[in-house]
Amino acid sequence: MMNYKNYLRPLVLGLCGLTTTLGIAQADASVSGKQSARMDTVSASTVFIHTGFENASPMNWEVDAEGRVVGSLVYDHERFSINRAVNHFHFRVEAPVGKEVTIILENFNNIWNRTPASSISKLTPIVVSFDNKTWESRPTELISGNRLQFKVKMTGPSAYIASLEPYRISDLDRFLAKIRTHKLVTVTPIGHTAEGRSLEMIKVGNEKAPKRLFIRARAHSFETGGNWTVEGLVNRLLKDDAESRLYLKNYCVYILPMANKDGVARGRTRFNANGYDLNRKWDIAADSLIAPENYFLEKWLAKMVRENKKPDLAIDLHNDPGGNLHISRPAGDITAYLANMKKLETLLRKYTWFTEGSTSAQFRNPGSLGEGFMERFGIEALVYELNYEWIAGLKKAPLAQDWLLLGSKLPEVFYHYFQKP
Ligand SMILES: [Zn+2]
Structure with missing residues (x-):
């Protein structure tokens, strides 16, 4: 039987602790009225920032004296390098319905290619969702100290906020489950990430088609645009209409849809689990x-090359605030490649x-996939950076639907790209 005195002991100690804490708080509060107000605000806050779900970003946060949420994002660091990055934020605000919550985010002083590089600007949007399904884009305010400020009126008990419309591993799993039994699709595991997550290669079409295209997406974990684009592309190719049959008679597509799964799982910005870019x-x-x-x-x-199935074109999909095609410029004669890139750009503009x-x-960015594929494998390759701030051609900040639309038009682009002039 439990000893009565022992049973009470923790409770008494707990109460003593509470009294002591309150005593200190009262003593501190009497020192300065300002501090007292701050402590009251903290203890009375009705806002909670939830970062404990899939792809949520790590961040420290507090409510300041004016009742604003100040979120300090956590840098993603490159191994053996001064490079660091924060572009990804993804969290849930929990607050009473009707309340307007002001949020300030900080730590956007990135170091990119060993150069200071802020990842935000006056154009930086956020995406907001009250049901974690439908997202809308909203502008932000760039304030002193290179910080972002925005207000969210709570139309429901929780609001999801992110830098780009999220595409999680569960979204990829949903997509793979949808397409993997299609007769034109093969999904093959080709290896695993640093933390042991499976890496899938999606093949769409017939590998005996005259041309082969390789696409990689999501090498950098915050860059969801590539995933949405890939979905739009594959959905279009699987429509099984006259056009899609014509496209797949001419080329076969291989896609590594989410290269940096560990970074996506952990809600990080750029590097793999070992800090590798x-x-x-x-x-x-x-x-x-x-x-x-x-x-x-x-x-x-290497296996594809050995089997005479070398891709004729490789595209690495990324997101940045520029939106350009990053043309590779390794040493050697690249005249034919440059002509092909001009053709690709023209077709993208047209379709x-x-x-x-x-x-x-x-422009040179040595060591990128585009440059490496050309130098080491003799494969024409480029990096396509989808603009994450603004789509000039649509005059709007990007949402998933815009990248799905882009992807749905790419099969026609590639069809014409692979046609002889
Ligand atoms: Zn990138």
Whole structure:
């Protein structure tokens, strides 16, 4: 039987602790009226920031003296480098219906390619959802200290807020479940991420088609645009109408839809779980332990080359505030490649909302997948950066539907791209 005194002991100690805490709080409050107000605000706050769900971003937060939520985002750091990045934020605000919550986000002082680079501007939008399904884009205010400020009127008990319309691993699983039994689709595991998540290669069409296209998406974990674009592309190719049959008679598509699954799972911005940038160091073979995501892709690619199935074009889909095609410029004669890139740009302008253009002759980003595929595998390749702030061709900030639309038009672009002039 439990001893009566022992049973009471923790309760008494607990009460003593509470009294002591209250005593200190009262003593502190009497020192300064300002501090007292702040403590009252903190204890009375009716706002909670939830970051404990799939793809939510790690962040410290507090409610300041004016009742605003101040969220300090956590940098994603590159291994053995000064580079760091915050572009991804994704959290849930829980507050009473009708309340207007002011939110300030900070820590956007990124270091990109060893150069200070802020990831936000006056154009930076956020996306908001009250049901975690339908998202709308809203503008933000760039305030002092390179911070973003915005207000959310609670039309429901919780509001999801993110930098880009989310595309989680569960979204990919839903998509793969939908397409994997289709007669034109093969989904093959080609390896695993640093944390052991499966990496899938989606093949759409007949591998004996005259041309082959390879697309990688989501090497950087915050960049959801590539995933939505890939969905739009695959859905269009599987329509089974006269056009899609014509497209797939001419080319076969291979897609690695989510290269950086670990970063997506952990709500990080850019690097893999080991702090490796999956769009760098493509000039050398990837380490199987540090960067298995690249190692297994290289292994797959080497097999394709051995089997005479080398892709004729490779596109690495990304998001940035520029929206350009990043043309590779490795050493050697790239005249034919540059002509093909001009053709691709022209076709994108003709058949999609793309208007942003290509990087200039001075632009180099050695070590990107685009450069590495050309140098090491002799595959014509580029990085396509989807603008995450503004789609000039549609005059709006991007949502998933805009990237789905882009993807749905790409099969026609590739059809004409692969036609002889
Ligand atoms: Zn990127």
